[in-house]
Amino acid sequence: MKFSTAALVVAASAVVSGAAIQKRSVVYQVSDFSAACIPHSTQCLYEFGVFQPGTMQTDPIPCQAMVSANIDGTLPDVMYGACEQSSRTFNVVRDAEGLGFLVQAPVSPRSNTTGVYHIPNSDLVMSDRPNAVVQSYAGPKAFDLDFLV
Template structure:
């Protein structure tokens, strides 16, 4: 009888430990993504919210998405963005302009002191529209506002 109780206790302890382990993030969940140049202005904006998926792998331990936004000088076409932080400091992001056109959004966050979660999302050129407004052209993103950015691990 004692051995059955002992086995049941050990099984319950190992099962509960397995449930409590945090899962590794497999993607960044991006929501409310917008990118546009402001008509008749010299500025362009990028804005979105981001969190790891699953949220249990969030580096800040916060289950709410971090807000990422930046206004920078354009004009006309969406410019590249050097690595910059989101609110709260847990996430960083950048935008590059591939030679083939479109945009490349990269998002990164620390997994631990030696490893980062990093993901890259390609925005095709057909999701960017350039509109003529008198003497100026203004580019804006027309793709989906929500998307997943697959994660790869990178040593820091």
């Protein structure tokens, strides 16, 4: 089941406000997270591994999306980024406080297991290179995604 763009924006906003999230449990663990726009390019790369604790999974599943940069060089939104050999997808939605990050996997035709994390603006940096002003992620490489209620 795929969420509509509007639903993703609402979910990302909920991550920021904390209104819809209860820290009930960690649903996914992210490792080796990186996000950066490529200097002198029109592309940005999001890349990470995702692991679901409490399952028979033994290794993180690689996920990646190469997407067009925003005109101002900032990291763009991602809708349904792919994870290798998996039904998991990820989304990134920009908001005033940073980036809402969401990983989801279908558990039935009508529901997903969804984990969320908010990347604050303080973890996003702009390069200071002349003619190559681009944004990249400078926060922790590993973090937990909380269950979206």
